[in-house]
Amino acid sequence: MSGDRTPSDRADVCVVGAGPAGALVAHQLGKRGYDVVVLEAGERFDPADREERMERSIRPGHGPLDVWEMGGDRDAYSSSGGIEYPLNSARVKGVGGSTLHWQGMVMRLHEIDFELASRTGVGDDWPIAYDDLRPYYAAAESELGVAGAADNPFAPPREEPFPMPAFRPSYSDSLFAEACDDLGIAMHSVPNARNSEPYDDRGECVGFGTCKPVCPSGAKYSADVHVRKAENEGVRVVDRAPVQRLVHDAAGDSVESAVYATPDGREHTQEARAFVLAAGGVEIPRLLLLSASERYPDGLANSSGLVGRCFMDHLFAGMGGTLDEPTRQNHVGFITSESHQFYDEADEDVGPFKLEFLNYAGPSPVEMALSGDEWGDDLLDTLRDGYGGHVAMGALAGQRPRERNRVTLDPSVTDDHGNPVPEIQWSLDDRTRNTLRRANEIQRDVLTELGVDIEWSVGPENTGPAFHHMGTTRMGTDPAESVVNPELRTHDLGNLWVPSSSVFVTSGAMNPTLTIAALALKAADHVDEAL
The missing domain is CATH 3.50.50.60 (FAD/NAD(P)-binding domain)
Structure with a gap:
């Protein structure tokens, strides 16, 4: 340089x-x-400093x-x-x-995002359509390196396969799946710009679990x-x-x-x-x-x-708590499953949103160990008692211009x-608040069906931005x-x-x-x- x-x-x-x-x-x-x-x-x-930045994080x-x-x-x-x-x-x-x-x-x-005014009467239409960006989307997936699967029935149309196979569902995804099946909610994989196999001279994800704020391995684009x-x-x-x-x-x-x-x-x-x-x-x-x-x-x-x-910006809605069984949270540092089932149901009162099944609810063992002053057997007892039963869902909601x-x-x-x-x-508008409220309703249904002791929620009154x-x-x-x-x-x-x-x-x-x-x-x- x-x-x-x-x-x-x-x-x-x-x-x-x-x-x-x-x-x-x-x-x-x-x-x-x-x-x-x-x-x-x-x-x-310097990419060589990323392990130190991970430790700092x-x-x-x-x-x-x-x-x-x-x-x-x-x-x-x-x-x-x-x-x-x-x-x-x-x-x-x-x-x-x-x-x-x-x-x-x-x-x-989605196609509806480019035609929102025509379809819902809210906002404006883009001057371009989904089909105008479709070839560029495919090229972008190739350039970044995207791992994904064609298992999302709600996704916009595509012809090209993803450059890499999707990441497997996490253990907690399997817990959510049973509750979602009972409620008629479809789960599917999430496209990720991280390598599920070697790609573009970069290795596959090795599971550091600190994807945000730093990926030391370079597997994430x-x-x-x-x-x-x-x-x-x-x-x-x-x-x-x-x-x-x-x-x-x-x-x-x-x-x-x-x-x-x-x-x-x-x-x-x-x-x-x-x-x-x-x-x-x-x-x-x-x-x-x-x-x-x-x-x-x-x-x-x-x-x-x-x-x-x-x-x-996009607004966050979330809800979580504890389950009386291991959930293996924080083994995966990113989301592996979502549901876009309700996305295209947007109308003049409720905007588009997607549901996220989180893999990082509650503190990780590392965070628990570093945030306290216990050592040896006392620390081990704390980790055994306090780690492993957390579970949570998230959602992103759109905001009108x-x-x-x-x-x-x-x-x-x-x-x-x-x-x-x-x-x-x-500031927020009422439609965005309605969207967050609707996402919370579905999250509560899923967590209740799963048997979760709900301990916290983020919704219309205490939401925050996704920084988009x-x-x-x-x-x-x-x-x-x-x-x-x-x-x-x-x-x-x-x-x-x-x-x-x-x-x-x-x-x-x-x-x-x-x-x-x-x-x-x-x-x-x-x-x-x-x-």
Whole structure:
């Protein structure tokens, strides 16, 4: 790795962000022969350090921000609105982005998600259909390496087999299966971006169980995989180079350069023919707002006034307790079974949601041992008495797009470069609360049928986000009602593309990374066509 952070000569493409979207775009364009520069705000983490980061993640002396070096003035933010939004609880700035610590679940959005207004009268339709993304979904599954099976009768149509076989159901999945059979609830496997067998020069999952926040073995996909592939194609990746603003030409028709800072306190200007914003659903609108000019006083690409607006996330509903028999929780660090049975039943009162059968309820033996001060036989007795009977279910619920939910700038708080920090203005609507309530009802039915002593629940009154940032540069055909067009190019500037969950028109209730990857591959084709 070179420490040179000076700008390259005018590049073909400048990509902002080295997470999954930026890495895939850079790799695709690099292998097609384009001169590509990637500017990443965070550092480049050494894969050799991941075992130490795993240890750090499970020791009680470290907080969740310590694992991936988050916090401080660089990552400052504000939150207002109906609910406090804990932005830093689940984000990483670095080469690899959020995939350094993600859960690794990769589902396609359903057909209904693209046609929600037509089918339910809620929200808006996307300007593209499921079939438009279908080939990109297949390509994304191949690029990331997805283990899955064609056993989900509620999934959208597909023709291609998954690149790898699905992971086997966990032991606790088998307990849930009997209760679900009695209630007429179908269970099925979960597509995971982790290797169930060797794939793409990476080994199969070895079961560390610490998938979130760190996979030491490399079996779970992270975007630094494609960063390395991009660099092998000649792409230049500059870390610790946060972009401060974008500068447009005199006419305001295109972006000329990205101004970025370096650790020595200097600013540099990177020129390019095309620009791709891939820094996530919070930092992308923030950068556009920070790039306000005389031509665009309300922020770049913001003639619609919608940059930062319609912020959406997925909300969690959950319930759990104890069972008077071993459940073998925490033997698997990820979800192996779900139910999407109720997803397409969405209407104007209840949105889409999916049920999750968790494999990590209650404390693990390691957590129990490290959090106490017992040793020897006393510790062994505690582990025998306190571990093994926990069981829980989760769910993700979609949120409708509302302009009042937004990412804006807070000029009263500045980051380490003196820029206003992002402010998250966030609240819930009644439809989302109804959806969480409905998920809780089904969870209670299943756990009661299983004989669980229910001890806790998370629902409409105490829910929290899944940290899936969506909707802040929404896609559409009308420049007055959207920020980017169906080709992911901004309406206002002809050489600026945004392949991100920020372009989502509706949230759905599926983890968004596979759709982000599909959009990145789609954007790469459009940038290629334009150049």
